[in-house]
Amino acid sequence: MSGWSVSNTLSGDEIDTAYRWIAAESYWAKGLPRTFFERSVANSLCFALRDAAGELRGFARVVTDKATFAYLCDVFVCASARGQGAGKALVSAIMAHPELQQLRRWMLATRDAHGLYAQYGFSALENPERLMQRLDQDVYARLSSQEP
Structure with missing residues (x-):
């Protein structure tokens, strides 16, 4: 299927849908509180x-x-669009975005889409020993247990 389009605007209903996908269906952000998602959207190029x-x-x-x-x-x-060039259309539009040209470094983390990203010049880290992380794997669970 062709006919994909990509934009930087999302309606309120689309933000609701994206939140459901990320918080309920993704492997990387299950249980993400809605307020955190809204803050991430407000402070990112979406x-x-x-x-x-x-x-x-x-x-x-x-x-x-x-x-x-x-x-x-x-x-x-979303599952209904996978395997139809949707991921390629999305990443291609991101990489072509005028405000994202001539950047020195791009990074991402993926469990299973290395082949997709390799098509856009992403590769394993040349010097992984130079990078560090501070990861709080349970932050969303702690936050949800504190909610009334």
């Missing part, structure tokens, strides 16, 4: 993938300074 009928079929965010660095995250294509 992308909506729509089919030929204009229905939301995918979502992604880029965290960036728009000058030197970008982190591609929350890339999600």
Whole structure:
């Protein structure tokens, strides 16, 4: 299926859909509190993938300074659109975005889509020993247990 379109605008209903995908269906952000998702959307360059009928079929965010660095995250294509070029359409539009050109470094994390991202120049880290992380794997569970 062709006819994919990508934009940087999402309606309130589309943000609701993207939140459900990320918080309920993704492996990386299950249980993400809604307020955190809304803050992440407000502070990122977001992308909506729509089919030929204009229905939301995918979502992604880029965290960036728009000058030197970008982190591609929350890339999600709904099950009904997978295997139809939707992921390629979404990533192609992101990589072609005018505000994301000539960046020195792009990063992302993926469990199972290495082949997709390799088509856009992503590769394993050349010097992984130089990178560090601070990961709080249980933060969403702790936050949800504190809610009334």
